[in-house]
Amino acid sequence: xxxVAQSPxxxxxxxxxxxxxxxxxxxxxxxLYWYQQILGQGPKLLIQFQNNGVVDDSQLPxxxxxxxxxxxxDSTLKIQxxxxxxxxxxxxxxxxxxxxxxxxxxxxxxxxxxxxxVL
Amino acid sequence: xxxxxxxxxxxxxxxxxxxxxTCNYTNYSPAYLQWYRxxxxxxxxxxxxxxxxxKEKRKERLKVTFDTTLKQSLxxxxxxxxxxxxxxxxxxxxxxxxxxxxxxxxxxxxxx
Numbered sequence: 001x002x003x004v005a006q007s008p009x010x011x012x013x014x015x016x017x018x019x020x021x022x023x024x025x026x027x028x029x030x031x032l033y034w035y036q037q038i039l040g041q042g043p044k045l046l047i048q049f050q051n052n053g054v055v056d057d058s059q060l061p062x063x064x065x066x067x068x069x070x071x072x073x074d075s076t077l078k079i080q081x082x083x084x085x086x087x088x089x090x091x092x093x094x095x096x097x098x099x100x101x102x103x104x105x106x107x108x109x110x111x112x113x114x115x116x117x118v119l
Numbered sequence: 120x121x122x123x124x125x126x127x128x129x130x131x132x133x134x135x136x137x138x139x140x141t142c143n144y145t146n147y148s149p150a151y152l153q154w155y156r157x158x159x160x161x162x163x164x165x166x167x168x169x170x171x172x173x174k175e176k177r178k179e180r181l182k183v184t185f186d187t188t189l190k191q192s193l194x195x196x197x198x199x200x201x202x203x204x205x206x207x208x209x210x211x212x213x214x215x216x217x218x219x220x221x222x223x224x225x226x227x228x229x230x231x
Contacts (some may be wrong), residue, residue, distance in 0.1 A: 042123075042208050043163065043223030056218055090129070091162050107153065108219070110162030 002026070004111035012117045018080035021114045025073070025094030031055075033108065034067055034077050038061050043091055049075065063081040082118045089113040121147045125209055125222035133230055138196040140225045142209030145190065149211035152192045154183055157206045157224065166207075167194075199229045 005024040013019050025032050030051050035043035045063065047057040052072040060067070064083070069075040079086055093108040122145045126229040132138050142152065151170045155163035169176045169185045169192065176183045182195040196203050213220055 040127075040223065042125075042210070042223045044221070045218055048218065093162070106167065107165030108163075110164070112160070113162050115160075 004092055004094055004109055005109035006114055007088075008114055009112065010115050010117075011114030012119065013082055015084055015118050018078065019082055019116065020076050020078045021090050021092075022118075023075045023076075023077070023111060025092070028049055029094035029096060029109070030072070031095045032069055032075050033093040033095075034075070035071070035093065037089045037113070039088070079116075082116075084118050085119045087116055089115050097102055101118040120171065121145070121213055121220060123209055123220050123222040125207075125225045126205055127223055127225070129226040129228055131228045131230065132199060134200060136199055138199045138203065138227055140194040140207050140209075140230070142192040142222055143190060143193065144192075144211055147213075148187060148190075151211065152183070152185060153210045153219070154181075154194050155208040155210060155221075157208055158189075163208055196227075199227075201229045201231050203227060204229050 004026055007022050011019055032049045034046045036046050037043045047067045048055040049069045052069050063080055067077045072076045091110050091113045093110045095108045124143045126141055130138060151168055153168045154166045156166055157163040165182055167176055167181055167183045169183045171187055173185060180197045184193045206209055206226045208224045209222040210219045
């Protein structure tokens, strides 16, 4: 079974520029997550989708970050404009074909991440 | 606030020994804990899940314990190998939520 795909793998931009990341989850997984992982820290959830609806975006800096999952499959995360402190690895994960209730105990499957450097 | 804490210092052990990593949680009681492995340049990979009513869980050379009195989970790798060298992350759901909080991870280095 194919894993979670992300692109690009690396991105270097100047501050105030825009950037977008793409994620294709495991086929059939209803739940999709975007995490930010700063060097030396654990992943921090930015946004969680269930199909094409947002379940939690409480930690998403909405003044500059946006995400969508229009058809309930792949997703894009955008930063506009980027700041120096946005330098991090952006991880996408997916879980469970059953939905939220059944995936309470299920593991998350992570993609390789996109390493963003903001200069 | 709810926290998951792991020892930020790297653990350096000799091949063949047992590695023991610690995960402490504060200000709440999670329904379960998960352990993930993360290699450089890669996303975390799920290893084990232990529920609050389980004292211990095993999978091959891995063992996880969950002590609700100490508010702690221990992760053991027996007969460790250099290939076990990685960062190990502990995660738990936030109270009344499916949202996972991750610890900062502990880096394990197994010397041949």
